[in-house]
Amino acid sequence: MPPRMTDSNRSLLTLRGLDAATLTALLDRTESLLPVAQGIERMSKTDAGAMVGLLFLENSTRTRCSFETALHRLGHHPVSLTGQGSSVGKGESLTDTAANIAAMGVRALVVRTSYSGGADLVARVTGVPTINAGDGRHEHPTQGLLDASTLLAHLGSLRGKRILIVGDILNSRVARSNIHALATLGATVVLVGPPSLVPWVFAEFGPTIEISHDLDAVLESADAVMMLRIQLERDAGKSVSSDYRMAFGMTSSRASRLPEGVPVLHPGPINRGVELDDEVAADLARCLVLEQVSRGVAARMAILERALVLNARIK
Amino acid sequence: MTHRSKSMLLTGGRVLDPRSGFDATADVLIRDGRIAGIETGPGRIDAGDAERVDVGGLLVCPGLIDPHVHLREPGQGAKETIETGTRAAVSGGFTTLCCMPNTNPTLDTPDMVDWVTMKAKEAASCRVLVAAAATLGRKGEALAPMHAMHIAGAAAFTDDGDGIADADLMRKVLQICASLGTAFMQHCQEPTLTRGAQMHEGVMSARLGLVGWPRVAEELMLERDLRLDRSIGARYHAQHLSSGGSVEILKAARDAGVPATGEVSPHHLLLTDAACEGFDTNAKMNPPLREESDRRALLQGVADGIITVLATDHAPHSVAEKSRPFEEAPLGVIGVETALPLYAEALVKSGAVDWPRLIAMMSIEPARLLDLENEGLGSLTVGGPGDVTVIDPELEWTINADSFESKARNCPFDGRKVRGRAVLTMVAGFARCNRLSEISI
Numbered sequence: 001m002p003p004r005m006t007d008s009n010r011s012l013l014t015l016r017g018l019d020a021a022t023l024t025a026l027l028d029r030t031e032s033l034l035p036v037a038q039g040i041e042r043m044s045k046t047d048a049g050a051m052v053g054l055l056f057l058e059n060s061t062r063t064r065c066s067f068e069t070a071l072h073r074l075g076h077h078p079v080s081l082t083g084q085g086s087s088v089g090k091g092e093s094l095t096d097t098a099a100n101i102a103a104m105g106v107r108a109l110v111v112r113t114s115y116s117g118g119a120d121l122v123a124r125v126t127g128v129p130t131i132n133a134g135d136g137r138h139e140h141p142t143q144g145l146l147d148a149s150t151l152l153a154h155l156g157s158l159r160g161k162r163i164l165i166v167g168d169i170l171n172s173r174v175a176r177s178n179i180h181a182l183a184t185l186g187a188t189v190v191l192v193g194p195p196s197l198v199p200w201v202f203a204e205f206g207p208t209i210e211i212s213h214d215l216d217a218v219l220e221s222a223d224a225v226m227m228l229r230i231q232l233e234r235d236a237g238k239s240v241s242s243d244y245r246m247a248f249g250m251t252s253s254r255a256s257r258l259p260e261g262v263p264v265l266h267p268g269p270i271n272r273g274v275e276l277d278d279e280v281a282a283d284l285a286r287c288l289v290l291e292q293v294s295r296g297v298a299a300r301m302a303i304l305e306r307a308l309v310l311n312a313r314i315k
Numbered sequence: 316m317t318h319r320s321k322s323m324l325l326t327g328g329r330v331l332d333p334r335s336g337f338d339a340t341a342d343v344l345i346r347d348g349r350i351a352g353i354e355t356g357p358g359r360i361d362a363g364d365a366e367r368v369d370v371g372g373l374l375v376c377p378g379l380i381d382p383h384v385h386l387r388e389p390g391q392g393a394k395e396t397i398e399t400g401t402r403a404a405v406s407g408g409f410t411t412l413c414c415m416p417n418t419n420p421t422l423d424t425p426d427m428v429d430w431v432t433m434k435a436k437e438a439a440s441c442r443v444l445v446a447a448a449a450t451l452g453r454k455g456e457a458l459a460p461m462h463a464m465h466i467a468g469a470a471a472f473t474d475d476g477d478g479i480a481d482a483d484l485m486r487k488v489l490q491i492c493a494s495l496g497t498a499f500m501q502h503c504q505e506p507t508l509t510r511g512a513q514m515h516e517g518v519m520s521a522r523l524g525l526v527g528w529p530r531v532a533e534e535l536m537l538e539r540d541l542r543l544d545r546s547i548g549a550r551y552h553a554q555h556l557s558s559g560g561s562v563e564i565l566k567a568a569r570d571a572g573v574p575a576t577g578e579v580s581p582h583h584l585l586l587t588d589a590a591c592e593g594f595d596t597n598a599k600m601n602p603p604l605r606e607e608s609d610r611r612a613l614l615q616g617v618a619d620g621i622i623t624v625l626a627t628d629h630a631p632h633s634v635a636e637k638s639r640p641f642e643e644a645p646l647g648v649i650g651v652e653t654a655l656p657l658y659a660e661a662l663v664k665s666g667a668v669d670w671p672r673l674i675a676m677m678s679i680e681p682a683r684l685l686d687l688e689n690e691g692l693g694s695l696t697v698g699g700p701g702d703v704t705v706i707d708p709e710l711e712w713t714i715n716a717d718s719f720e721s722k723a724r725n726c727p728f729d730g731r732k733v734r735g736r737a738v739l740t741m742v743a744g745f746a747r748c749n750r751l752s753e754i755s756i
Contacts, residue, residue, distance in 0.1 A: 117594030137524030
């Protein structure tokens with residue numbers, strides 16, 4: 001394997017192993033970029049005009065739009081490539097495609113792929129700062145960052161807080177990134193779902209990770225609840241029975257049992273009536289889905305700045 | 316190998332014959348392709364005009380036998396060929412290989428067995444035996460012509476790469492193997508438990524987001540097979556064991572009198588699933604690297620004599636294939652050029668076994684498995700074939716994949732400092748690899 005050329009301080013491949021100081025710095029920057037992300041303020045011009053490759057080789061709506069928006073707000077230019085209508089998506093062409101886009105002189109790459117470890121591979125092969133926008137079942141670090149940012153805004157601090165993550169943990173890259181980020185910020189993370197999707201082995205991720213196969217038993221202890229999408233495209237269908245909503249869905253009646261002020265998050269897209277009832281999704285005081293999307297732009301701006309600014313100084 | 320070989324007298328080495336238990340300083344004369352004398356007495360052998368080679372301080376052993384390699388021909392010559400794979404083998408001290416049938420096309424007809432045998436006569440640096448497929452196309456659906464392939468010279472039967480999942484078909488295969496007296500070698504993997512599996516099911520697979528291959532998939536098929544074989548009595552061989560639980564299952568069957576044997580590979584004795592960190596495709600193999608508890612149980616299984624055969628599962632793949640994303644990269648690692656020092660590290664240095672036992676598990680034990688004992692392979696016997704491997708157990712060297720004779724580079728031990736190496740490999744009296752000039756005796 002070729003040596004890793006990418007400066008690890010510029011790539012963001014995983015939240016696992018990211019120290020609390022770096023994470024906090026990114027979250028602080030996310031918070032301060034929020035007015036720019038929402039178009040209320042403008043960026044004071046620094047080092048705009050970079051080309052950034054967006055390689056979305058797996059379906060994505062909000063993440064790709066979010067990165068494009070973030071780049072525009074920063075004054076940079078996306079070069080977009082999607083999996084549809086091309087032969088990409090096959091393993092061999094992931095690296096070939098990335099190498100070709102990199103050769104066009106982009107200063108960073110944003111990669112969404114169905115392969116676990118795919119973003120890591122792109123970073124290794126191209127030597128270009130690479131941002132993981134979701135790789136298979138592995139991680140989705142920008143989602144983890146925006147979720148942490150949303151939770152911090154509502155809970156103040158995460159230290160000692162109990163955050164429930166409910167659903168298909170086994171197949172979820174969102175869950176993995178969140179587990180690492182939330183635990184690093186001092187929260188207790190309770191992973192909830194059927195045993196087929198929440199194996200005991202996840203408890204070994206850290207001392208503040210708990211496992212529950214009974215949502216009702218832990219619901220009222222929560223300071224926040226993050227519902228995950230049942231990922232039917234990743235074989236979760238076989239592990240889920242028709243009583244999923246009854247056992248693990250955030251139904252209206254469960255939502256009513258949550259203490260006042262306990263927010264419900266969901267990374268989207270929602271399977272309405274499966275993991276989240278319509279009434280819960282519509283309760284904007286409790287359900288933070290849209291705030292997550294708003295903060296997503298700011299979080300991605302912070303991550304892109306980190307990937308690009310240092311790079312500019314070197315050149 | 317029709318022309319006459321030179322005569323050679325190996326003097327003063329520590330001669331190990333695992334069949335007789337012989338372990339003493341002696342001279343060994345190889346003449347006309349056969350072992351012409353082994354003497355311990357003063358003056359030892361009058362060798363006439365034979366080339367005299369001082370091998371004091373070295374181990375003189377039967378040529379090593381690897382019962383589990385993939386030579387990739389026919390059909391996958393970009394990965395390896397019989398020529399390059401056997402050159403790699405003699406470099407590692409092996410004089411006999413048994414190649415697996417998962418080629419393209421599959422080795423599932425007598426013609427295919429003949430083809431490999433002919434090709435080996437032309438191109439191979441060592442002896443090549445064929446493990447033929449037990450089912451057509453290794454699909455696990457219909458019996459291959461096992462009787463005809465047996466007559467064509469198949470040394471064993473296996474669907475390696477896959478286990479035979481159908482219990483009824485498995486029973487029939489075992490019945491035929493019992494009637495032929497030939498070993499059946501199973502790749503133990505219950506397929507319904509390993510759909511999409513990429514690595515061992517554990518914390519590491521959970522971290523990396525890769526689909527796990529649970530231990531029980533191996534244990535379940537092993538247990539089923541040994542239960543079937545209790546009433547059949549075929550010689551059953553469990554390939555490349557990876558799970559600690561499999562050792563217990565194998566032990567119970569052996570204790571109950573089932574003629575079962577088991578094999579391990581160097582990587583399962585030295586590495587764990589931690590090697591998959593960073594999505595390193597050179598740590599992707601089948602069965603997968605497991606956990607420290609498995610590694611220790613396998614070592615103990617070898618030490619206790621439950622696992623008796625050492626193999627490599629040499630599985631060459633091109634650099635391009637192994638450069639794919641982890642989930643797309645093919646399974647397997649190469650092993651024939653590095654197995655000896657790695658086994659020495661795992662088993663001798665750790666105190667699990669001594670050198671004579673290690674050599675036995677790499678010579679007479681696989682010879683018995685492949686029914687080669689009567690030909691004199693796997694032992695050092697006067698009148699027997701001149702297959703001899705001389706080993707310097709203290710030679711220190713660094714594994715460098717770029718210097719391999721194999722076409723492939725998929726070695727998880729690249730860069731590792733190791734101790735022990737074959738310094739002379741003789742096949743039927745011909746020196747096929749000779750590093751004696753590189754060492755100072």
